[in-house]
Amino acid sequence: MNIEKAMHKGAKWVSPDTPVSEVAALMRKDDIGSVPVGDGDRLVGMITDRDLVLRALPDGADPKALKARDVMTRGIVYCRTDQSIEDAIHLMEDRKIRRLPVINDKKRLVGMLSLGDVSHHASRKLSGELMHAVASPHERAGAQAKL
Template sequence: MLRMIFRISIRRQEPSMKVKDVMHKGAEFADSATPVAAIAKQMRDADIGALPVKAGGRLVGMVTDRDIACRALANGGDFNRMTAKDIMSGRVVCCTPDDDIADAIDTMEKKKVRRLPVTDRDENIIGMVSLGDIAHKVGKDLSGEVLRAVSAHHR
């Protein structure tokens, strides 16, 4: 009986999917001094909703289309003088290409983020993984769970 259970559990194990199997390779980014208007145009032209922000070659934040709408436009600041540094979210959560996609999904759920920059060992941005990327590569049940968890409002 024990052998049979052991064999069944081995057969059920599947190779884990890695972030590199799901991510978009390459990533646009902005410097922290980049004007918000330029960031908006860059996002429009690249058809993306988020840009990692670098300062001194290091990843220091993230600007999303929501940041532009809520922190720049809705707050009534001088849009023409604002930069990435003024509206970015700090404390960026990242992953590596060799991380299990399950770990990346767990991070997205816990941090309630829709995108994760993918960095190499030297912390260079080499890609991005988003909810959309995950939805195209993993099962519908799992991608639906992630979407619900990330989209849930804070209580």
């Protein structure tokens, strides 16, 4: 199956100058966990709910003054509509990411592929492998697990 059949169509993006509060409001309104960031017609970043919490809040910055560019993850990983869902799963596993922007042959954002989409359109085995890869606990230097 190709990605176009599994993805959520019609992904929205925000500009790098969009206030973080608007990004958070969009996430709440659309019940989504990530928003692509585009500059002109280029995908330049991604903001996840985790980015908002870890980059906008802990250092005492005023969230009202922050823009998308201040908290976004740069270096976008994406997939294409004509790729197979298996290709996307392997990319998500390798990069340990849960959501992929999907672009078409004209390099335009046309959708998003999420872990949930994969679970509904791929085999249990592939879905399980992906879940295991992206949900593995993070290792921290010097940290020991406590039972």
